[in-house]
Amino acid sequence: MSAAATIVDCLGLACPIPVVRLARAVASVEVGGLVELLADDPGARVDIPVWCRLKDQQLVAQLDRPEGGWVFQVRRAH
Amino acid sequence: MRDTAETYLDAASTTPLHPAARAALIETLDGFGDPSRLYGRARRARMLLDRSRERLAAAVGADPDELIFTSGGTEAANLAVTGLARGARRRRHLVVAAVEHTSVLAPARALAGQGFEVTEVGVDATGRVDPAELAAAVRDDTLLVCLQHANHEVGTIQPVREAAALAHGRGALLLVDACQTLGRLPVDVGDLGADLLVASGHKTYGPPGTGFLVASRAARLRPVLVGDERERRRRAGMENLPGVAAMAAAVSARVAEAPGELDRMAGLSRRLLDGLAAIPEVVVHGDPGRRLPHLLAFSVLYIEGEALLLLLDAKGIAVHSGSSCTADTQEPSHVLAAMGAITHGSVRVSFLHDATEADVDRLLEVLPAAVADLREMAELDAQAVERAGEGR
Numbered sequence: 001m002s003a004a005a006t007i008v009d010c011l012g013l014a015c016p017i018p019v020v021r022l023a024r025a026v027a028s029v030e031v032g033g034l035v036e037l038l039a040d041d042p043g044a045r046v047d048i049p050v051w052c053r054l055k056d057q058q059l060v061a062q063l064d065r066p067e068g069g070w071v072f073q074v075r076r077a078h
Numbered sequence: 079m080r081d082t083a084e085t086y087l088d089a090a091s092t093t094p095l096h097p098a099a100r101a102a103l104i105e106t107l108d109g110f111g112d113p114s115r116l117y118g119r120a121r122r123a124r125m126l127l128d129r130s131r132e133r134l135a136a137a138v139g140a141d142p143d144e145l146i147f148t149s150g151g152t153e154a155a156n157l158a159v160t161g162l163a164r165g166a167r168r169r170r171h172l173v174v175a176a177v178e179h180t181s182v183l184a185p186a187r188a189l190a191g192q193g194f195e196v197t198e199v200g201v202d203a204t205g206r207v208d209p210a211e212l213a214a215a216v217r218d219d220t221l222l223v224c225l226q227h228a229n230h231e232v233g234t235i236q237p238v239r240e241a242a243a244l245a246h247g248r249g250a251l252l253l254v255d256a257c258q259t260l261g262r263l264p265v266d267v268g269d270l271g272a273d274l275l276v277a278s279g280h281k282t283y284g285p286p287g288t289g290f291l292v293a294s295r296a297a298r299l300r301p302v303l304v305g306d307e308r309e310r311r312r313r314a315g316m317e318n319l320p321g322v323a324a325m326a327a328a329v330s331a332r333v334a335e336a337p338g339e340l341d342r343m344a345g346l347s348r349r350l351l352d353g354l355a356a357i358p359e360v361v362v363h364g365d366p367g368r369r370l371p372h373l374l375a376f377s378v379l380y381i382e383g384e385a386l387l388l389l390l391d392a393k394g395i396a397v398h399s400g401s402s403c404t405a406d407t408q409e410p411s412h413v414l415a416a417m418g419a420i421t422h423g424s425v426r427v428s429f430l431h432d433a434t435e436a437d438v439d440r441l442l443e444v445l446p447a448a449v450a451d452l453r454e455m456a457e458l459d460a461q462a463v464e465r466a467g468e469g470r
Contacts, residue, residue: 015421019422
């Protein structure tokens, strides 16, 4: 990995804010850059992977957080 | 009566009373009588009940003896699933589509804790059940397969006839929820292969508090409501006679009228679809071809569905949002989630029988600015959160 991931903390925030912030963050990093989104809204669990597919961005991993919620690692693909 | 200033685009939630239903309701409202008693007034009530049952049975191609009056689609679905399970002998397995209405899903899931096994079958990106996946789920001990005629959130028409063949091939029964199709598309239990059929009065231009279940002789039903022997001991409680008469009038009228409306409904949906193309980042849900012609669902990315709903309401436009992304109802739409579709910003538009191009245009006039405003707000919200984060 070349650079540290940009962390976007959306814990406690309801959709569509996690998707809006992910879109902003992905647009702000270089192509190939990594964004790590933290969210616990049940809508985000569905919508973040769907957004990545719609926008042809790479969902590298989706991990459960022990404290609740998920970490989504998204790489800017284009 | 509908407010003339209102553009009502939520026919899939509920419909106004049909004039024929209104007339039947008024005509029968004062004619009280218990159809289970033996004197003249009671016999007149019995005749009205029988006549209504015959009209409704004829509308869906069923035998009148198979038709059970209920308080609505929800009760009919609960009676079908729970009643059948209670009457089951050896078969202890149910198959339900993941996109069924919650009035089918909830009683099925409740059975999972009562010695039954429940398999939920997924859908493709259009919301359609894959018959191959359904075939793999049905077993020799399957009691019931539940598949809606058309989906209530996205309008996708399901492969019901294939499901019937698969269920019957294993000796299982098929339950079809026809709440979204009766009075819109042809609904015939024989043609669909349905052993049980659920219908709602208020979604078919009848009064709320009415509905029915068709249960064929093959379905061994135990009642859920008990206490008397009405409805051939399948549903206790005094029949809602004026409601039943009005529902029968509404359904009969709608079954006759609907075929003449289909092209116009499809035209309205196309007009809406064309208009939506001008708004960036809108995803249309459901099957482009095999769908309810009067219903169109879509998601507007980066906005909250309820917020859009409220903005449209302020302009006198009534639509429904499938998403529930608010603080108190945390779960996203189970239908959109099962489809792998975007759940936020979802809107469902469904046309009444008399909807016009002007109704569609009115929505399209207001929608782009409402969407732009909400996106700007979401953007500002995101920026505010980010600034607060930096200050931490």
